[in-house]
Amino acid sequence: MRGSRTPHMLGGATSAAMVSAATHTFESLFRGKPVILAPMEDVSDAVFRKLCREHGAGLCVTEFVNAEGLLRGCKTAARKISLAPDDSPTAIQIYGANPERLAEAAVVAAAANPAFVDINCGCWVPKIAGRGAGAGWLRDPLKMVEMAKLIVATISLPVTIKTRIGYGPESEMPIVDLARRLQDVGVRALTIHCRTAQMGHTGAADWAWAQKAKAVVDIPVIVNGDIKSAEDAKKALEQTGCDGVMIGRAAIDHPWLFEECRSLLDRGTHLLPPSAAQRLALCRQHLIANVAERSEPHGVRVTRRHLTGYLRGLNGASAIRKRLLFCDSLAGCLEILDQEEQRLAA
Secondary structure (H helix, E strand, O other), rough: EEEEOOOOOOOOOOOOOHOOHHHOHHHHHHHOOOEOOOOOOOOHHHHHHHHHHOOOOOOOEEEEEHHHHHHHHHHHHHHHHHHOOOOOOEEEEEEOOOOHHHHHHHHHHHHOOOOEEEEOOOOHHHHHHHOOOOOHHOOOHHHHHHHHHHHHHHOOOOOOEEEEOOOOOOOOHHHHHHHHHHHHHHOEEEEEEEEOOOOOOOOOOOOOOHHHHOOOOOOOEEEEOOOOOOHHHHHHHHHHHHEEEEEEEHHHHOOOOOHHHHHHHHOOOOOOOOOOOOHHHHHHHHHHHHHHHHHOHHHOOHHHHHHHHHOOOOOOOOHHHHHHOOOOHHHHHHHHHHHHHHHHHH
């Protein structure tokens, strides 16, 4: 069964997910098995979080925030933790290799009033993991647990962890025992990207590890990795018994995925694909919002990473994208989109 898709406007109708964070208890965030926007560097910013929330994301996580940058008062770090009143529920994710500095940064992050503070123990990028931050913590799970214990004791907000199933090609991944230990020191939820750190984005995510971890803890467990469709979300939840799914790279090209997941999970219906008009409208909305946030030409340029997905399936999509890639002004991009909308409607 397929259902119609309701048009969304960036900054349009208020949804239940946009209520102040103060109205949410931590437990309520995971009722109904939310579909969550993953933390992605230079992607999961305030503009994209708002767009995804209006398309069905039940919970969002900020970009990665460097603990050292946050403590130094770095403008980029300060921007990342700045949450508008309607940017809710949103968690702030921080990363670093020093437990004491992470705890200090968690205090700063908590003062921004997020839904909770998440610790990045899953970033596999060598310049992060190689320095002991992100997935680097998985090289010594016991130290990771001690770090989490310190942060839990330092702030009153809930502390969560996003991690991978292990660092390398271990025959038995540490995630199951690690999940128990993290729960024991007060971590309130766990997101598991079901690949090892050394796999990066290669190979298939093995959701069975999320199922095994969920079976030994009482805290919410979120399954992450290879959630590319509503069918994937449904299958992952059914197979693992987890409390939600987290979507990362697939959302960059297709933020409609959140409402597609919710439709299938809540009503058992598949939404019709977004129309050409809706695809062009999303390009327009995202461009306008990014320029308002970042000014020209940067606001125009940062939107380009989304264009391939937004325009997918349109007649002449490659030509439209090429024109947009060579235009640095908002007015010029909007004129191109208007022309294409008229052409497609003719």
